[in-house]
Structure formats: C-alpha cells, structure tokens
Amino acid sequence: MTFVNSIFTWFMKKRMHQIELFVKYPHDVQDEVFRNLIASARNTEWGKLHNYDSIFNQEQFKQHVPVQTYDTLKPYIERMMKGEQNILWSSEINWFAKSSGTTNDRSKFIPVSAESLEECHFKGGKDMLSIYCNNKPDSLIFTGKSLALGGSHQVNSLNESIHYGDLSAVLIKNLPFWAEFYRTPDMSITLMDNYEEKIEKMARATMEVNVTSISGVPTWTVVLAKRLLEISGKKDLLEIWPNLELYIHGAVKFTPYREQFRKLIPSDSMYYLETYNASEGFFGIQDLSNSEEMLLMLDYGIFYEFLPMEHFGEDNPKTLGLADVELNKNYALIISTNGGMWRYMIGDTIRFTSLSPYRIQITGRTKHFINAFGEELIVDNAEKALTKACAETGAIIRDYTACPIYFNEDEAGGHEWIIEFEQQPSNIEAFTDIMDDALRELNSDYDAKRFKDMALRRPVVHIAQEGTFYNWLKGRGKLGGQHKVPRLANERQYVDQILAMMKTNGF
Template sequence: MDLKTKLVYQWAKMRIRAIESYRDNAREIQLKQLKRLLGRLERTEFGRRHALTRNCSYHDFASRTPVQSYEEVKADVERMIRGERDILIPGSCRWYAKSSGTTNDKSKYIPVPYTHLHDCHYRGGGDALWLYLRNYPDSRFFSTKGLVLGGSHAPIDLGSNSSAGDLSAILVQHMPALGALMRVPSTKTLLMDEWGAKMKAIVREVASAKVGSLSGVPSWMMVMLKEVLDYTGADNISEVWPSLEVFFHGGISFEPYREAYQELIPSTTMRYEETYNASEGFVAIQDDPSQRGMLLMLDYGTFYEFVPVEAIDESADPICDPTAPIPLWEVEPGKNYAILMSTLGGLYRYLIGDTVQFTSINPYRIIITGRTKHFINAFGEELMVANADRAIARASYETKSKVAEYTAAPHFFHDEGKGRHDWLIEFSTPPADIDTFARVLDEELQKLNSDYEAKRYMDMTLKPLALQVAPSGLFHRWLDEKGKLGGQHKIPRLANSRKHLDELLGMISQTNA
C-alpha cells in the first residue's frame, strides 16, 4: 500500500476483526440485531399493533409479525410521508428511496432514515473497501479518485418535509466528507436529472481525472466507459486511467459482461468486487476472491429470515405459509430462498423480492439467483436468472460474441400442450452464426438446470428455444419510454408473463413498418 492508503487502513483493522467474527458468532450477532429492532419497535405504532417489545423472543416476533410485501406496508409509509411520527420507526423520516413499483403502483417509496443510512448503507460501502484492502495490500486506493455512477436524482417533494429519489443519489447527497473528497464526478453532476446530459457532463469531468476505482451497475458503467473512449480517442480504458485497479459492481449479474470488461480494461491487475446493496438495505459483500458467493453482513441493524421459494405466492393473502420462514441458522446450502428483512428503516419481515442460495454456512455466503417474480416456471422448468446469466456467458465465450442486454419469456403452443422460451438478445458483438449461439445457450441451460433439462428431453414439454436479435439500443429506448433510463434501472431478464417481451417486439415492428 502507498502511505495514504496504509494510514487510512489502520482505522479498519478492528472492523475487519468484527467481520471475521461472523464465522463463529452468526446466531448471536443476528439475535442482537433483533433485540435492537425490538427496542425501537416498542416505541412505534407498528410495535404496539403487534404487541412487540424489547423482551420478545424470536418466536414471539415471528408469530406476531406477518410477512409483508409493499402492499401491506404502503399505508403506513404514506402516513410517514405525510409527516406522522412514530409509525414504523421512532420519530419521523425525511428521505425515501424510490424504486420500481408493484402491480398497483408505478413506484415504491422505501423509508431511509438517517440511522439506517449510516448503520447499514454507509457501513456496507466502508466494509466493501476494508475487505478489498485486506485482500489486496498492494492497493493505492487513497492515492486516486473513485468514479461513482449512480441514478438520476430527480428529487420529488412529497410534502411535509419528505423527499424521494434514487437510493444511489440519496447516498451521494449525504456521503461522509472522506467519501465526497475521494469521489468524481462532482455532487452537482451526479445529481443531474436528465440522463443524456448527465452522461456528457460525467465524461467531461472524469476523462482527465486520476481514477483508481469504479462503483456502479455493470450495464450503465459499460455505457459510460464507451463514452469515455469516444471522448478521448483511446483504444482502451487502461490508457485513460492507468491507475484503475477495481470495479465495485452490483445491481445485476456481472457474468454476461465479464469478457467485455476484460477487453475494455486489459490491465492484468484489474479486480472486480461484487456488492449487494438493495433499496431496503446493504445485504452482502464479496469478501474472499477464492470463494464463490458474497458474505452476508450480519451486524447492520438487519435481521434476516428466509422462505423457500416454493412457499411464496405474492398474489395470495397471506403471501406465504406463516410457518415457512426460517432464521439464518436453519438455512441449507444449495436451496433457493426468498429474503425477508427487518431493518432500522422500518421494514419488518419484508419480502424484498430477491432470491438467493447459500454457497456456504460457515461463514454464511450467498449468491443472488433471481427475483421472486423474475423467473420462468411456465412448464415446471424453474429457470432462474442465475442459470440464464451463466448460460449467456458460456454461449458468448463459445461463439466469440458479447451480449449487451437480453430478456426471455414463455411461448405456449396450446394445441400441442407444449411450449418454448422466446429470447430477445441485443449483441454488442454478434456471433458469426445465430443458430449456433441459440444451440449452445439451450445446451448450457440444460447443464445448469435439471428441471429445464427434463422438460427439454426429446422435446416432450419444451421445444428448443427461439432467439431473435434485437436492434442496437432497443432496450435502452424501451427504458427511456418508461422514464427509467440510466442509473440503477434494470432490464427484467426473465418473466412468466410476455408483457415486457411483447412490448419490445412491438417496438421492433413499429420501427420496421
């Protein structure tokens, strides 16, 4: 490490020891978080409604508190936005993270009180850095600038001193002084609303900066890096930023983008670190590059429970069997679980919509496998986004191609009682032969998913997938039409419904008409 980085890292050693204690004390740490939450809950209307006090056991908490989605908490959140106090948290909440909506609403507003912002989101960002420095003592992190690419702020005045915006923008606006000092571009630029103008401003500011790290969503960071190359005329990013050493990425799987990043950044010392920071809370960090999965962060004021995905039905009331959720210490490796979070932000036994598998339980490491709604199970195949991402990556490697975006949905042949998956893929580097790509993709899906393989056996239930190539920029135009261009907005990869796919295909038809 250079002197600056070494001096800052000295402050992190005690924190590193606390994280390393997760291995031996996971249950005790989690129960301590629950006790902290219960102490706050007894001072709220929600706590009184469900007879929750600091003396409640885990069994009391689980039996008295229903599993909830946004629909169940929406009324209380709206009361908080109107300025009512002591509803879900003690006191009031000024900021709300605006995220993708539900069936009945365009947007969700997730409370982000300062305690939660500080003890969860910012602690997660700090821990990601400390773990990185522990693993790579040759880092010169604090001798360079960190390029942060977040969502457009577009602050919404919700009234009663309440405001909403993208979580990434809320984090930027309230960033501690050290982080703000180390970051590019400027706060003013990062909080610009219109994505196109914002991208141009970012590129102008960062092209000549001494950038050593990147933070953001892989898809949108890729767009920005290509803009930097166009602006500078350089052949690759290593020419622009020779000190670049790490990309802290999250939001979507990195696998479909890995090869493209290695081409854009040919440096042999470049590293890629995955983080999992949802609007509801900072969940996990890649702590060991030799291990698969991210370390579940246990002491952020969050209490975790997990529901086997087969027990979830978000269209039902209740959402799942009340006996289905289990605490962390009862999970099994290799099973798909939906995450329930209880947080300092005022969400309790809240179904955040992500699904995970545990790759180890000592310590607890997870991989994100998809969303409770973003999968295809139209024919019993249970195809998860994690399967699709890995198969896309393999097919890209085999055919020397690069995928920019994709989505897939089922196609029913009702007269035959069969179906197939229809894929729409936008390539940044197309394969020489599309049929070969489709064949390899189908074969890889069968290797990765035994249920898919069984349904594909002799075309008994599933016919071979169909692949259509999307014109360049289609997915971004689709997001733009929905007012979701840029930042942390994501393409829905898989769905049981054809709604998104048919909208995209309709745009192609209109263009060709």
C-alpha cells in the same frame, strides 16, 4: 496523497476485526440485532399493534408478525411520508428511497432512518473498502478519486422536512463532508436528472481526473466507458485512467459483462468486487477475490429470514433462521430492518454457497422466473447457460430478456429470447442449442418438459440490433442505474413490447 492513503487503508483494516467477530459468532450477532430491533420499535404504532412487549424470541416474532409485502406496509409508509412519526420506526424519518422495481411500474418508497444510513448503508460502503484493502494491502486507491455512477439523483421534497429520491440521491445528500474530496464528478453533475446529458458531462468532466475506482451498474458503466473512449480517442480505460485498480458492481449478474470489461480494462491486476445492496439495505460483499459469492453482512441492523422457494406463495409460510438454512437451496429473502421494514419480502432469491462463514449468491427475483409449464427456470440457470453458449461461440452479451411462448393447437409451448450482443456468436443456431442443452443440464424440470418437445420446444432466439434495450428503457422513462432490463418474465408484456419496437424499426 500517499501518506493519506496509508492512514485510510490502516483505518479500513481495523474494521476487519469486527467483521471477523460476526463471522465467528453469526447466530449471536443476529440474535443481538433481533433484540435491538424489537426493543427500538416497542413503543411505535407498529410495535404496539403487534404486541412487541410480549416478543422475547424469534418464534414469537413470527407468530405476532405475518410476512409483509410492500403493499401491506404501504399505508403506514404513506402516513410517514406526510410527516407522521413513530409509526414503523422509533427515530425520526425524513428521507425515503424511491425504488421503481423491475416488474412493476408503481414506485416504492423505502423509509431511510438515521440508523439505516449510518449502521447499514454507510457502514456497507466503508466495509467494501475495508475488505478490498485487506485483500490488497498495496492498494493506492486513496491517492485518486472514486467515480460513482448511480441512478437518477433528483431529490424531491414533499414538505419542508420530508424528502425522497433514489437511494443514490439519499446517500449523496447525507454523505459526510470529507467524502466529497474523494469522489468525482462534482455534485452539479452527479445530481443531474437527465441521464443522457449526465453521461456526456460525466465523461468530459472526469477524463483528466486521476480515477482509481469506479462503482456502478455494469450496463451504464459500459455506456459511460464507450463515450469516454469516443471523446478521447483512446483504446481502453487504462489509457485514460492509468491508476484505475478497482471496479465495484452490483444490481445485475456480472458474468455476461465480464468479457466487455476485459476489453475496456485490459489488466490482470484489475480488481472486481461485487456487492449486494438495495434501497432497503446493504446485505452482502464479495470478500474473496476471484469469487462469485458474497459474505452475508450480519451486523448492519438487519435481521434475516429465509423462505424456501417450494413454500413461496403459501399462506403464512414457514421461514428459516440462519441456523437452519441449507447449502444450494433457493430461498426468498425476508428482512426486518432498522428503518422499520418488518418481515419484508424484498423480492430477491438467494442461495448459500457456504455456511461457515455464511456466503451467498443472488439467484434471481421472486417475480423473475419462467414457470409457464412447470419448468421453474430462474435467472441463475439462464446466466449460466448463456455464459456457456458465449464461451463456445465467441459471443459477448450486452442485454437480454426472455418469456414463455404459450401452447397453441399445433405446437408445444416454449421460451422466446431477445438478446442484444456486443459481439455476435459465430453461429446463432449453435448458440441456441448450446444454451438449450445447458439449461437441460442445470434444471431437471426444464429437461423433463423438453423431452421430445412434448411440453417445451427448442427456444426461439431473436438478435436485437445495437441500442434496442437502451431505447426501450428510454421510451419507458426508465434510464438510469435504478432501472434494469427484466431478465425473465412469466408473461409476454416486455418481449411483445420490444418485438413491436424492433418491427417498427425494420429489424
């Protein structure tokens, strides 16, 4: 296995030369991606409708094709799901990744072409390991197995040739045969739809396996880890998997989970690698150790545009190309992909932390913010404030959500938080004040509204009992890696539901 490990790590390192190429020539690479996308879709129904034959540069592209949402692309996608081809993309599309989103119960179905599988999703998976092996040349990761904890993996068929499932299902069903040798557990467990049963069987099936890496959403990885420790009687994961060296995570901010993972994996040499991927594509990989920023991956068949958030919501908003972005500004991400998602506003917001090379951080969702009073509070503000409050009060957060408290005749508005702690703060009032003060330092709009409690009063924080968010997701049929607790919402739907559930349970 050591010899095989050496071959794999050598192969992975070769890819680093190509990564270095797009780092050195980012605009040339993106221009080539753009031209290839336009050429590939020129004779599709979409390409003819938007006169792709007369598009020769990015400005013409913006003039011909408005910014799209899922709703505007949905009629085309529905036809593709019935078997029609050459609609949004030129090659045959037989797979769709089902994405439930986090602010809308309606499912979305994202076309997955052969090109997006090979040139984006699988390439991103290989690049994660390439970057890791480059940063840690003594890695023995390929001497053991990789445990991937995805979402619900049920695959559904619309007809003999058209299938859908969450992204995990689509990827696993299309993996090359050799990849199966390096993953655990076996397919019969991985493809289980009942998430609670899957966690139980996954824990029991992998206890005796030499797991060297884990990938998955932090929330559900913690659930699996705790079940493993309950069954085994061990005090941490390294007693179960002594060769564990890498944890690959994404989908939610890792900062609130960091302390939990230090307890679960008490090793200074454990490597944490963040990724930014979604049903629509693979976008970023943390290329520096001990960093909270990710390299924007520019050669995956995705053309990027960036909408300054001050123009979000405008008709025909002006978007920026890679050459025009600025550091530390909040942008809505807009993508055109080799699966036929054209100028699609994915719903995420990012900021650039570096322009050479282009590195980013996810700051939140276009729908995940609180702006009931002009405070423009985003997830990034919340995560930083909570991290500071935890550090100063000894708390560890498991999950949280927040929403506005609307004005009434007697009181100003405010924000209401529900927080489930892994370890409660020494003093919840001090925790609330530290969080509030940090938000005021981070966000000048929030600070202005908090002046003398005129528009915003001090936050209200509820401590949720253990399992509150898990049971809430379960009650909504939303267990699994694709489903996440909405961090911030500009309306009260989620908080009111959870508070009602807590009251029913006498808490």
